[in-house]
Amino acid sequence: MARWEPGAPERLQKAALELFATRGYEQTTATEIAQSVGLTERTFFRHFSDKREVLFHGQDAFVQAFLTGVDTAPPDASPIEIVACALRSAAGLFPDERRSHSRTRQSVIEQNPALREREAHKLAGLATTVADALRARGVGEVAATLAAESGTTVFGIAFAQWIREGERRSLADLSAEVLGELLTLTRKVTVPRTIG
Structure with missing residues (x-):
């Protein structure tokens, strides 16, 4: 008995992650993962429902970091300011020493359509979830959805930049920069009114 x-x-x-990166996700089994660290397949399945979950473990902490940012935003913050707080909070989960791990993980995900779909679903x-939290703060339906979707897009773009080879800026700085770019774009928009 182990x-x-x-x-x-x-x-x-x-x-x-090491096995997925070197041998391929499809070619690696849960048994091989467990055996590589001297554990049994049974131990593997005690912690993870399948090998895909190894890559997505920690999702609850990720979501909670965004919600903490929403909860700690000032009471008079605008929806996009609340999202900025959520992005800052989430960036705390990704210190510079985690960049290499995140880069490898993303590379594994990008090579597998099912994993890409799971990441998009996440x-x-x-x-x-963020839109629901914004609504709970009294933000209107459309504004909450727009702010939350925008925040998620900003995170995705900033994260992709953060894991690029040679990138040195923090995820918090990149998120703020991408959000700033979005705000600059929307300031220049004039929506024509229809006549009739």
């Missing part, structure tokens, strides 16, 4: 090993989920995640779910 004895309890501290830090098993983290060890399994690290091993899985971001869509995040936008829905």
Whole structure:
């Protein structure tokens, strides 16, 4: 009988990412992941429902970071200012020392259509959750949806820049820059009114 090993989920995640990156996601089994760190397949499935979940473990903390930002925004903040607070809060989950890990993880996801779909679903779910939190603060239906969807898009663009080779800026700085670009674009928009 295998004895309890501290830090098993983290060890399994690290091993899985290394194997996915070197051998390919489809070519790597849960058993191989577990065996590579001296654990059993049973231990693997005690922590993760399948090998895909190794890449998406931590989703709750990711969503909570956005919600914490929404909750701690000043009471008189505009919807987009609340989103800016949420982006700053989420960026705290991605310190510079995590950049290499995030880069490798994203590379694995990009090579597999099912994983790309799961990642897109994760971001869509995040936008829905943030929009609900904005509505709970009294933001109107359309404004909450627009702000949340915009915030999710900003995060995605900033994250893609953050993991690029050679990038040195923090995710918080990149998020603020991308959000600033969005605000600049929307300031220049004049919506023509229809006549009739």
